[in-house]
Amino acid sequence: MAWIRTISFVASSGKLRQLYERITGQGNNVDNIMMLHSLRPNTMEGHMALYKFVLHHTGNTLPKWFLEAIGTYVSYLNKCDYCFEHHFVGLMRDLKNDERAHAIREAITTEQVDMAPLSMREIAALKYARKLTITPARMIENDVKQLRAAGFDDGQILEINQVTAYFSYANRTVLGLGCNLEGDIIGLSPSNSEDPDDWSHQ
Structure with missing residues (x-):
């Protein structure tokens, strides 16, 4: 999946598990791009916040x-x-x-x-x-x-x-x-643009 070690949802705990639970899709799937951050949950949190606010926020006016x-x-x-x-x-x-x-x-x-x-x-x-x-x-x-x-x-x-x-x-x-698509469910994204704190992937 990547060139560095990553931690799966099942093996996660603490802050990482909390973040995973906010972003999981079907069957506790975590996008590989987010799993890249698993050794540093702080960067995952920053990445996800930026992604949500830039692309999936009700404040945007472009479609x-x-x-x-x-x-x-x-x-x-x-x-x-x-x-x-x-x-x-x-x-x-x-x-x-x-x-x-x-x-x-x-x-x-x-x-x-x-x-x-x-x-x-x-x-x-x-x-x-x-x-x-x-x-x-x-x-x-x-x-x-x-x-x-x-x-x-x-x-x-x-x-x-x-x-x-x-x-x-x-x-x-x-x-x-070296992130790849292996094991990913392609195309999931945060669907609730009205709630900036809702990071769940649909």
Whole structure:
């Protein structure tokens, strides 16, 4: 599952067991990305809080499916198959249109995002995410101005920025520790956006 030792749900105790119980899915399943943190529950708690607040919080105004699309795209750019597959399933679930979701996936994996069935506004956000992921030091104020011109308000620009930044963190956590999909139930996520303390995966 990973290149470092991890502690399973069954073998866990104390603070780790408490955190596992907050994030488990079916049959006490814990996503492998979270199990990576099992030797340091404090980093798991930080990771999970960031993930929940950035991607699954009622304070966001952009549709969750689109935040998932940004995460899927960033994961593709970082060549993180684990996060790409997990969050593509999330994209499909939230978009509720499998044909369109697969067309978005095709546009991403063939590096033709301009051809994705998305609005020009949404494509502008993906282009911002690409530049921030691939060449972060080249970001300039005009990149934000272009998002504003495309119709995003500054709070939404912050959402786009934070989802992009979070996925680069998550991708590097996975890639740097050799996390894979073995034993995972793909696509589970916190479904209750209204309660920031509800981390349970559905």
